[in-house]
Amino acid sequence: MKEITGSIRNFPHKQMQRFMRTSIYRFTFLLQVLLLASADWVRPALAQQALGTAIDQKAEALEAQVIAWRRDFHQHPELGNQELRTASIVAGHLRALGFEVTEQVAVTGVVGVLKGGKPGPTVALRADMDALPVTERVDVPFKSTKTASYNGQEVGVSHACGHDSHVAILMGVAETLASIRNELPGTVKFIFQPAEEGMDDLDTWGAKQMVEEGVMEDVDAIFGLHINSQTPVGTIKYRSGPAMAAVDNLEIQVIGKQAHGAYPWSSVDPIVTASQLVVGLQTIVSRSVNVTEIPAIVTIGSIHGGVRHNIIPEEVAMIGTIRTYSAAQQELVHRRIFEIAAGIAQSAGAQAKVNIRKMYPVTYNDPSLTAKMLPTLERVTGSGRLVEHELITGAEDFSFYQQAKPGLFVFLGGMPADGDPLKAPAHHTPDFYLDESGFVLGVKALSHLALDYLQGGI
DSSP states (O other): OOHHHHHHTTTSHHHHHHHHHHHHHHHHHHHHHHHHHHHHHHHHHHHHHHHHHHHHHHHHHHHHHHHHHHHHHHHHHHOOOOOOOHHHHHHHHHHHTTOEEEEEEEETTTEEEEEEEEEEEEEEEEEEEEOOOOOOOOOTTTTTOOOEETEEEEEBOOSSHHHHHHHHHHHHHHHHHHHHHGGGGGEEEEEESSSSTTTSSOOOOOHHHHHHTTTTTTOSEEEEEEEHHHHHOEEEOOOEEEOOOOOEEEEEEOOOEEEEEOOOOEEEEEEHHHHHHHHHHHHHIIIOOOOOTTTOOOEEEEEEEEEEEEEEEEEEEEEEEEEESSSSHHHHHHHHHHHHHHHHHHTOOOEEEEEEEEEEEEEEEHHHHHHHHHHHHHHHHOOEEEEEEOOBSSSSSSSHHHHHSSSOOOOOEOTTTTOOTTSOOOSTTOOOOOGGHHHHHHHHHHHHHHHHTTTTTT
């Protein structure tokens, strides 16, 4: 200002000098007023930007540690409700960060609570911990050689679905958010869940049991991710509304009349009846479901009946799977299964006993929450890296959390950037493989989702 007012003295006329001084003072005064008026919205924006930068820097600094955690869990996999070692490591890490920690939730689950330095809502983040009865074939230094008893058989055990990476990523998120806890406007609940793959001998699953034990009661929203071996690293996929299918197990017992195979007219053949049932059930999708709205699947996976080539058996057992995307569609498909089974069996003089066991609900991404958080995901992934995926016919027990509170579940790329999705080994297979360079994006995504939600989804 001194330099400016000094140069005004060089003007030849005093009237011109006074005019210039008055104009400059007025401009300076208006600038100060504007700065003071804008401070209320400038400061929060700058503070949020600084927190975002801090998150990214912390996540990048933790990348090697996240990979090391994942390799350790990968080398020591544990089946559902047996995740004792994994849970112990997780609980120790959360306690070291100063979290409130509860263990043995839903058998082996761990819940950690990070309270921010400012008041606000509560957001939950979830990772599943269990491995699968799959023998690993991938030749990596941290390859699993573990075996265990499963359904009465000795089997190999491995993280053939990527849950080891989910645990490691969420541990990284815990440390990342703990580093800015004083600036967090609310609470973050970390849910490390057992038995996502379910337990064949129990009518429950990890997420369902955790919800029943109250982990969602004080939560406003929940976020989760799943690594995907057929999606390139650096990519995140999402879908608003129904994203993954509800899954139900189907059992049909066809009861006829046993006879000698040489005298079929004296039988009520359950094998012929079951064969007609397989065809009849396929008309549910092709003729009863409005496939222009949303698809459905009815699959028979096994038929078993008889013990000898010349005996028509008395019974045939059929099992299968049902996939739907809404409660109304589920009700329709179930009703048609009962009607078709009863009708075809009656026409043959047989009986059909149908049992449908509901497993996982629809994985439903709350549309309002999804729209609110899309800017966060776009910012974290960068241009062209956030992709909307198609309906997935697989299922996820994350859906139980979404039944309790609004939730968003996304997929994180784990395939090498130059890989071919059609050739990359699928989940639940012996050759399942992940590119670990994609883990840091997972840490950033969950951290930013939590922070932005607590701050109002700005």
